[in-house]
Amino acid sequence: MKIAVSSQGMSLDSEMDPRFGRAKYFLVIDSDTGQFTVHDNTQNLNAMQGAGIQAAKNVVDLNVEAVITGNVGPKAYAALKAADIKIYLCEKGSVKQAVDKFQAGQLSNAGQANQEGHWV
Amino acid sequence: MKIAIASGKGGTGKTTVATNLTYMAAENKEQVAYLDCDVEEPNAHIFLKPEIKEQRPVVRLIPVVDEDKCTLCGQCGEICQFSAIVLVGRKVIAYPELCHACGGCKLVCPAKAITEKTREVGKMEIGSSGSIHFIQGLLNIGEAMSPPVIQAVRQAAPEDIPVIIDAPPGTSCPVIESIRGADYVVLVTEPTPFGLHDLQLAIEMVQALGLVFGVVINRADSGDDKVLDYCRNNAIPVLAEIPDDRQIAEVYSKGEMICEALPEYQQLFKLLFQEILQQAGVHVG
Structure with a gap:
């Protein structure tokens, strides 16, 4: 399955980005083959508002089934849920470690947003 | 004639200046309108004590x-x-x-x-206090954007009488919505580094909007002379200096008007009103 992980860098050894909407990059990893693609999120990183919504739209458009990130707010949560994307929360570590934890069933599925909305 | 009272920094005394200015402008039962555009926390009603006669939703x-x-x-x-x-x-x-x-x-x-x-998204309340027409906006709790409520308040303002607008602090959209089209803007500041810094931001804003403005220094003898020097060096009129008087703070904390409780200050606000009219080019009879 394809999983999007919020990342501070462009490789599997990069630290995860704890932010979803304003993550630096998304790495989309095929958990079956280990292949991955890098997607720049700078545009949302610098957005005045709606960063979480647009980031959610982007990962949905990348046809992922799940997202691994540190935090997710109510608007991004609503958008990801509308597209039936599963959200897994991982506090820290590299992108690879996050995916390993996910595959070992160690990450919990976020039943709701774990952050308040941010206002401009 | 629309006079907007604004400031960069919060807590400099906008409402104090706006309400007392209105009080003196309404001396001798002159018709004046007061618009509280600080819709996130309108508090002028505490001082002007209007009787609210009508409430309208803002949608x-x-x-x-x-x-x-x-x-x-x-x-x-x-x-x-x-x-x-x-x-x-x-x-x-x-x-x-x-x-x-x-x-x-x-x-x-x-x-x-x-x-x-x-x-x-909010409400608008309309009422009066003597010859003062009072309108205030109230943004609903949890709403992020106040400009629509401010716009509604400004549109409800009576024409052909002086209008005094109490703007929110800062230099962002809500302030611009409050002061846009004003004939004169009074920037209230305090003689501190923060006061000066935020005054400079506010001046940039009013200049960008092409508005005529002057400065009122509140708690005038409490800090340094940098605000005064800045105004002098940039040919910005200082309309009034309100002293750092403990009595003013006491009166304010009780929700009373300075001009009512401390009549010795009536002259200051009366002169301020005349100065504004003169600066704005209104003929004083």
Whole structure:
């Protein structure tokens, strides 16, 4: 399955980005083959508002089934849920470690947003 | 004649200046309008004690998507600069609290799947206190955008009598909505480094809007001379200096008007009003 992980860098050894909407990059990893693609999120990183919504739209458009990130707010949560994307929360570590934890069933599925909305 | 009272920094005394200015402008039962545009926490009513006679809701239009008509083209989300409507997967989601009510999504929808409905974002209260016409806006709790409520308050202002506008602090959209089109802007500041810094931001704002303005220094002898020097060096009129008087603070903390409780200050606000009229080029008879 394809999983999007919020990342501070462009490789599997990069630290995860704890932010979803304003993550630096998304790495989309095929958990079956280990292949991955890098997607720049700078545009949302610098957005005045709606960063979480647009980031959610982007990962949905990348046809992922799940997202691994540190935090997710109510608007991004609503958008990801509308597209039936599963959200897994991982506090820290590299992108690879996050995916390993996910595959070992160690990450919990976020039943709701774990952050308040941010206002401009 | 529209006089807006603004400041960069919060807590400099905008409402104190605005209410006492209004009090003196309404001396001899002159008709004056007071607009409290600080709609996130309007407090002028504490001092002017108006009798509220009418309450009106302030509404905005938000999009409603008919899922049966929607073709999932995503054009609504592409035109929205605020991510208030977005196509995710096979669904269009709207976020009413982010919507600026431009109607763009409705216009571009090729399937005519978008209609608009009203949503209350705040209230407006209209009343009077003697010869003062009083209007205040109240943004609903949890709302992020105050300009629509400010706009409604300004549109409800009576014409042909002096209007005094109490603006919110800062230099962002709510302030611009409050002071736009004013004949004169009074920037209230305090003689501190923060006061000066934020005054400079406020001056940049009023200059960008092409408005005529002057400065009132509150708690005038409490800090340094840098605000005064700055105004002098830049040929900015200092309209009045309100002293750092403990009695003023005591009167304010009880919700009383300075001009009423401390009549010795009536002259200061009367002269301030005359100075503003003169600076704004209004003939004083």
